[in-house]
Amino acid sequence: MTAQLGFCQPMGGVAQTAFIVPDLQAAISHWAADMRAGPFFVLPHLLTPGQTYRGTESTADVTLAMGFAGHMMIELIQPLDDNPSVYRETIEKRGYGFHHLGIACADVDAESLAYQSRGYHEAYRAAVPTGGEVVYLDNGTGADLGFIELLPVTPGMDETFTRFWEASRDWDGSDPVRPFG
Numbered sequence: 061m062t063a064q065l066g067f068c069q070p071m072g073g074v075a076q077t078a079f080i081v082p083d084l085q086a087a088i089s090h091w092a093a094d095m096r097a098g099p100f101f102v103l104p105h106l107l108t109p110g111q112t113y114r115g116t117e118s119t120a121d122v123t124l125a126m127g128f129a130g131h132m133m134i135e136l137i138q139p140l141d142d143n144p145s146v147y148r149e150t151i152e153k154r155g156y157g158f159h160h161l162g163i164a165c166a167d168v169d170a171e172s173l174a175y176q177s178r179g180y181h182e183a184y185r186a187a188v189p190t191g192g193e194v195v196y197l198d199n200g201t202g203a204d205l206g207f208i209e210l211l212p213v214t215p216g217m218d219e220t221f222t223r224f225w226e227a228s229r230d231w232d233g234s235d236p237v238r239p240f241g
Contacts, residue, residue: 075211075221076126076162078135080147084123085237087136091127092236097134099231100127101224103189103240105140111186113145118184120145125237126221128228133221135162146184146196146207160196160207168195168210175208183207189240190217 081087084102092098102125111118121140126133137159139147150159165171172182172195184196184207192212199205211217227238 071164071166071213073164074132074161075164076133076135076160076209078137078159078162078209080150080156080159081136081138082156084125084136084138087138088125088127088237091129091134091136092233095129096233097129097228098127098233098236099227099238100125100134100136100236101227101238101240106189108187111184113184116144118145118186119143120147122147126224126240127236128225131225133162133224149183150206158206160209162209162211164213165210166213168193168212171195171210172197175210180208188212188217190214190220192217 079087088098088100092100102123104123105121106124107119107121111120113120120143122145123138123140125136128134137147139145139151142148147159163171175197176182180197180199182195183198185193187193191214194212195210196207197210198207
């Protein structure tokens with residue numbers, strides 16, 4: 061039997077769909093009004109030390125928001141600078157829009173190696189506030205098909221994402237923007 065997370069996604073399955081947006085507030089309004097997704101929890105200025113982008117240090121700063129549409133987490137990411145990053149790479153290649161699918165993993169490093177053995181390349185790595193590090197991978201074609209993000213399933217991640225999912229259940233559309241913490 062496959063382990064299931066608190067927000068009803070299977071371990072190893074797609075838990076998140078992410079989009080790069082030019083205006084986070086406008087994107088939240090669109091998703092809340094037109095797709096009935098939300099509420100969205102905003103994490104401003106995610107600029108973590110020790111980020112790497114394509115093997116070099118990265119100082120990319122983003123603001124992001126996470127909310128649910130049913131059992132699927134929607135992540136909206138607004139780059140706040142022009143520093144090299146997986147976000148700028150996508151914008152330069154094909155503009156704003158779809159960026160990555162997030163896969164829930166018990167061991168991000170082991171999964172990264174498994175993907176690399178199948179021809180994927182590590183494009184980005186960074187610590188996240190819910191514990192552990194995320195890893196973005198591509199299949200050698202750059203951002204053309206989007207990235208895969210390996211999400212570390214830590215107690216903090218499961219608790220946080222479950223809290224966001226629970227807030228979405230029977231959500232009446234009020235207060236669509238909420239603090240992350």
